[in-house]
Amino acid sequence: MTGIIMNKTAVATLVTGLVALSQASASPLIFSEYVEGSSNNKALEITNISDQSVDLEALNAQIEIYNNGNATPNNEQDLSGILEPGASLVLTANQADEAFKPKGSLPLNLLFNGDDALTLMINGDVIDSIGQIGFDPGSAWSSNGVATKDRTLRRINNAGNTNPQGEYDPSVYFESFAKDTADGLGCDGLKACDDSSTPPTGPEFGQCGDDATFISQVQGNGSASPLAGQTVVIEAIVTGSFNQDNQLGGYFVQEEDADHDLDLNTSEALFVFDNQNAVQVGQKVRIKADVKEHFDLTELTAVSDLALCDSGNSVTAVTLAMPLADDVDLETLENMQLNFSAPLTVTGNYFFGRYGQMILSSQRLFQPTQRYLPGSSKAQAAAKENGRNRILLDDASSQQNPEDYIFLPGLTAENMPRSGDQLSSFQGILFYAFGSYQLQSTGSIMLQPAEARPDAPAKPKKGNLRIASLNVLNYFNGDGNGGGFPTARGAHTPEDLQRQQAKLISAIQGLKADVIGLMEIENDGFGADSAIQQLVGALNSAAADGENWQFAKPDADQVGSDAIAVGLIYRSDRVELTSIPQLLTSYPFDAATSKHRQPLIATFQQLESKNTAQLRKKIAGLNSTMAKKADNSFVVAVNHFKSKGSSCENITLPDGSNDVTDPNGQGNCNGMRSLAAETLSEWVNQQYAGKSAILLGDFNAYAMEDPIQKMAENGFDSLFSTDNYSFIFDGQSGELDHLLVNETLAGRVKTADIWHINADEAPTLDYNYRFKPESKLNDWYRDNAFRSSDHDPAYVDIKGGGPLHWIWAALLAGLIVRRRFDRK
Known part of the structure; x- marks a missing residue:
């Protein structure tokens, strides 16, 4: 039913009727087929579902495309020709396979992907649409097994979607077929164009109790x-x-x-x-x-x-235990009732708010390379065990960002599911969708917190100093004057920024640190309108008496060329910079390589009273060895290495190898991270020999991975065991945010910890307005530290050099000098 006539005839009276038709509530045209297949196999089919001929040019018919969540169209294509009633027009990408170009098809000038929205327009009005304008779904809109990526979709109804800004459920409009299915293009309906067969009627229905198929x-x-x-x-x-x-x-x-x-x-x-x-x-x-x-x-x-039929019959649920035994095949339990013999633990909740999903396990799961050397038999065994020790709990809903959840009614910001929470018992049904098995709960569940949300750490003891690492989750401030939104990353509106800033201030105040290395702050320099200046200003506005925050500025306009940078803030009432901070800009931190954020390194000295300063000078005069031991300065290097999900396929390492995905589970760019770790640790050792030094930040490497081992080989050891974590990815916990100290600083360490305020929390609690129902934007937001970022902050208290420390050092130095004098 291609039926398109390219040579226009006299249709003056027809046009009048078509204009009236276009103004009616029923649309004459719909997207009847959508193909998003391999490479350039892209096609759209438009069908005339009216009982009149349609002149596409006379109606100003066109298709608009909105790429990657854009709110305005990126491109458009005008349509022309006449479609007879029931006829279909196929538009196909030029480079598509010939199978996608049925007779009469025309070139498609809009090359779309699964996350792009499309509208079908008549006289400027939307009569049908695919996707949601102004929203980026990730890779595709998907629901009930129908997705706009790697699929052929055929229309199941003639109701045009005239609200392209609303949430989009493709299963309402389309039936899904395998990727690169082309045999339905050019005709409407769900069958292939040459399929004239009718399905068999099947067996007699009969009555309850008659024979039936098991x-x-x-x-x-x-x-x-x-x-x-x-x-x-x-x-x-x-x-x-x-x-x-x-x-x-x-x-x-x-x-x-x-x-x-x-x-x-x-x-x-x-x-x-x-x-x-x-x-x-x-x-x-x-x-x-x-x-x-x-x-x-x-x-x-x-x-x-x-x-x-009759009632009162029963079924027995199958009892399972996690981790699943090797002989358990979930295919044999598909759609069956299940219960679990032991409590289940929430080990991941990243998609809870958006999709109503949580990952459940027998206990918290750790990344294999957090505890074991990559490629080792223990790491391989842990990966296999994790695979059999997790299952997805779903809310049985196709709706994104719901207001309520069938299994957890009445949620508030205070009882939102956290990783580590436990289900004392569970019964549900095993479902298969989107490539994984899911549990559908048949009733409410009871979540019991494994432990309360952690309190803020206590203040450092007198004379000690606290150094911390904090990821600020893309803190971007627009133009610094209330405009420039949405930003490239981070806040989409000024209100977003204020909510984000309030949570970050709570986190920083709760840390009670003297020096804080920051990751993911906007790389817009250090001027009056910069992000780091605004954050420091907000800190000082909220500071207690005597607190004064400043940022460490290197001799550069900004830190490298990436959109985000590392930063360093400190309490100038507690410590002082002893020199201009430095940037490490040599390979692999150079601008040409541009894979890592450039490290920022600064040396700090604890502030001294006049009396303490005089004591220190006396020590230096009495005994240089004791003066060196009493030195309370320290070096802080702030880092953010390339992520595991980045592409390094085109990178050639010094040994000639390409930095593709590591076969031992360390992700992409492991070679670049290892090279960065070796370069950084060697450089700090050379530049600051004999000084107390700490390397901190987001190294995007778990505790036993190559980059952390490289730094250990150069004398920088982690302050945490492999049972710690600062980040949760795909339901597995691990430490990406490290505090690594050399031997000189290790002798001064008093305590170190990770404050679990972010990784365990659902993103539903964060500052932004995305992936939340409008009715819950305020109900689920609190201006506290919880979910101020997606990484947990880490901190260490080190021995400083208070007056008593200097007096004791002075006495020791004086005693040594006197004994030497007595020997003479």
């Missing part, structure tokens, strides 16, 4: 159903119903206990994709429907008959 026969012993594409009649018990708005769009059924098939090596439960029939948990139902493999989930769909 669910185990539908599931089969493999990953796909042996009955896929056939119509079956089953009889089973409803174990979970999720067919309300924004839910899964169906319900689960399981074979009743009395009707177990003898084959115990396959699942005895199914998901029924059906939002037309209201069923309740515990009901016995007889269903006639089609068997389908929906993204590797065996399900029933297209329900043609349903009857409610």
Whole structure:
């Protein structure tokens, strides 16, 4: 049904009718097919669903594209020609395979990806759209197995989406087909264009109690159903119903206990994709429907008959323990009721707010290379164990950023799930979606905190100094005068910035540190409108009497060329800089390589009273050895190495190798990080020989990985054990933020710790307005330290040099000199 006529005829009377049609509530055109496939295999199909011919040029028909969350169109394509009723126009990328260019297709000038929004316009009005304008979904919009990336989508209804700014659920409009499916282009409908067959009617429905197909026969012993594409009649018990708005769009059924098939090596439960029939948990139902493999989930769909049978029947849940035993195959438990024999622990909650998901395990999971050397047998065993010791808990909803969660009603900022929380018991259903097994809870769950949120650390003891490392999560301040939003990173509005700043001030005040190395601050210099100047100004405005904050400025306009930089702030009422701070700019920190943020290094001296200063001078005069031992200065080097997710494929290391993904689980750019670690530690040793020195910051390497080992080889050891963590990624905890000290400073260390205010907390509690329902923007926000960043701050208290320290040193120095004099 291509049906497009390229030669225009006299259509004066037709145009008048079409203009009236375009103003009606029903649109004459829709996106009927969408192809986002391999490479340049991109295509759009537009179908005339009206009963009149449509002159595309007369209606000013066009398509607009909005790339990567943009709020304004990046490009547009005008449409021309006449579409007859029911006819389809296919637009195909020039470089697409020939299979995507059916007869009569035209060039597509808009090369889109799965995260780009598209609108179909008539006379300036949106009559249909794909995606959400002004929102970046990551890689794609996806719901119920329908996604806008690596898929072919075919229309299931004729209702145009005329609200392109609203949340977008592709499953409402499209059925999904495998990537690079092209056989439906040029005709409307879900079937291939040359498919004229009609599906078989299937078996007789019969009555409750009649013979029916066992669910185990539908599931089969493999990953796909042996009955896929056939119509079956089953009889089973409803174990979970999720067919309300924004839910899964169906319900689960399981074979009743009395009707177990003898084959115990396959699942005895199914998901029924059906939002037309209201069923309740515990009901016995007889269903006639089609068997389908929906993204590797065996399900029933297209329900043609349903009857409610007798009640009072039961099913028995399967009991599991985490970690799963090696012989447990979750495929054989697909869609079945499960319970767990021991409490489960929340080990990851990053997507809780946005998707209602948490990763559950028997205990907190650690990154294998946090505890074991990369590539070692222990690291490999830990990775395997972690894989069998995690499962995803989902909220059975297709809605993003919901106001409520089916299993955790009444959430507040104070009882939001934290990593480490425990579920004392759990019963739910095992579902498969988006490439992983998920637990769908059939009721509320009870989360018990493993421990209370940590209090702020106590003040350093008298005479001691505190050094800290703090990631400020892209602290960008626009133009510094209330404008320049949204920023390249960080705050999207001035209100965002104020919320972010309030949380950071709480975190900094709670740390009670004297010197703080910062990561991820905007790299906009040190002027009056700079981010670091605004942060220091806000700190001083909120400071207690006597506190005075300043920042360490190197002899440069800014720190390197990256969008973000490291920074160094300090209390000038407690310490003073002894020289101009330095930047390490040699390879691999040079501008040409531009892989790491340039380290910022400064030397500090504890402030002294006049009497203490005089004592120090006397010591220096009495005995130079004792004066050196009594030196209370220290060197701080602030760092932020290249991340594990960055691309270093085009980097050639000095040994000639390419820095691609490390095969031992250390991520991308491990070679660059190792080289940076070696360069940094050697440089500090040379420049500050004999000085107390600390290397701190986000090294993007876990405790046992190569970069940390390189620095240890050069005399810089971690202050923390491998059981510590400062960051959680994909449900696994580990320490990316390190405090590494040389032997001279190690002798002065009194205590060190990581303040767990961020990594355990759900991003729902952070400052920004993204991924939260509007009604909860204020309810779920607090101006406290919790989730002020995604990394936990670390701190160390070192022995300073108070008056008593100097008096004791003076006495010792005097005693040594006197003994030498007496010997003479």
